Amino acid sequence: MSIQTGELPLGRLTQDGLPRTAIRAHELRKVYGQGDTAVAALDGVSVDFGVGRFTAIMGPSGSGKSTLMHCLAGLDTPTDGQVLLGETGLTRLPDADLTRIRRDRIGFVFQSFNLLPMLTAKDNILLPLELGGRKPDQQWMSTLVDVLGLGDRLTHRPSELSGGQQQRVAVARALVGRPEVVFADEPTGNLDSRSGAEVLGFLRRSVREFGQTVVMVTHDPLAAAYADRVVMLADGKLAGELLEPTPETVLDALRQLGA
Numbered sequence: 001m002s003i004q005t006g007e008l009p010l011g012r013l014t015q016d017g018l019p020r021t022a023i024r025a026h027e028l029r030k031v032y033g034q035g036d037t038a039v040a041a042l043d044g045v046s047v048d049f050g051v052g053r054f055t056a057i058m059g060p061s062g063s064g065k066s067t068l069m070h071c072l073a074g075l076d077t078p079t080d081g082q083v084l085l086g087e088t089g090l091t092r093l094p095d096a097d098l099t100r101i102r103r104d105r106i107g108f109v110f111q112s113f114n115l116l117p118m119l120t121a122k123d124n125i126l127l128p129l130e131l132g133g134r135k136p137d138q139q140w141m142s143t144l145v146d147v148l149g150l151g152d153r154l155t156h157r158p159s160e161l162s163g164g165q166q167q168r169v170a171v172a173r174a175l176v177g178r179p180e181v182v183f184a185d186e187p188t189g190n191l192d193s194r195s196g197a198e199v200l201g202f203l204r205r206s207v208r209e210f211g212q213t214v215v216m217v218t219h220d221p222l223a224a225a226y227a228d229r230v231v232m233l234a235d236g237k238l239a240g241e242l243l244e245p246t247p248e249t250v251l252d253a254l255r256q257l258g259a
């Protein structure tokens with residue numbers, strides 16, 4: 001069954017029929033430390049993430065996945081290079097502007113849910129909009145609540161919800177403002193396989209049916225196989241990509257990188 005949501009937030013193609021880019025990294029470098037102890041966590045990474053696409057970032061431990069995601073999301077500042085969110089360059093913006101962009105134009109789903117314990121599920125979902133002084137689109141909110149099966153949980157606090165339910169609240173919070181990009185950082189890392197599959201299935205559905213752009217960091221080939229594309233990192237550099245990945249092709253690619 002497909003859900004009627006009106007217009008997609010952004011078309012996938014430009015007027016010229018080219019794929020649109022939601023967010024782009026250009027020659028990103030991030031060096032931690034100095035002198036002999038300096039580590040290049042990112043060593044010249046250029047990569048585009050298309051509008052309405054679900055991309056997974058994978059690679060061996062220490063390959064730079066979290067650093068790349070943090071730089072893309074304006075949570076960390078690269079040493080060199082640029083990040084463009086739509087037309088907006090993030091790398092030289094003052095902190096206050098970055099905070100606003102993270103709140104209004106980016107959604108986040110974290111491994112540890114990051115819900116506020118004193119707020120109900122509903123208030124957690126609406127918090128980013130409230131902080132930004134924006135009114136929720138009631139129809140979109142009820143679609144999300146329906147699809148995520150949260151209808152009878154909205155008045156509960158996080159401590160009264162299972163891990164899977166908490167993560168579904170976090171997904172609703174990330175999507176309710178129709179952000180340009182949702183970043184998911186190991187979103188199934190704290191979930192059992194059934195709840196994890198539900199969350200991944202919903203992220204994929206948000207891309208296919210609602211035109212959402214999702215970028216997810218994961219270690220799990222099963223999780224990565226929900227994406228349209230897998231971008232591989234090794235030693236802070238791009239090390240290839242897979243389109244229409246399956247758990248087997250992802251596992252093979254990781255083995256070739258020595259993960």
Ligand SMILES: Nc1ncnc2c1ncn2[C@@H]1O[C@H](COP(=O)(O)OP(=O)(O)OP(=O)(O)O)[C@@H](O)[C@H]1O
Nearest residue numbers: 032033039040041060061062063064065066067068
């Ligand atoms: N704050 C920091 N200070 C110093 N070095 C850091 C810091 N953060 C990351 N690094 C180093 O940068 C490199 C990339 O780290 P990053 O966390 O981005 O990798 P990752 O692929 O996400 O790893 P994992 O899969 O283990 O989470 C590693 O060598 C790491 O030790």
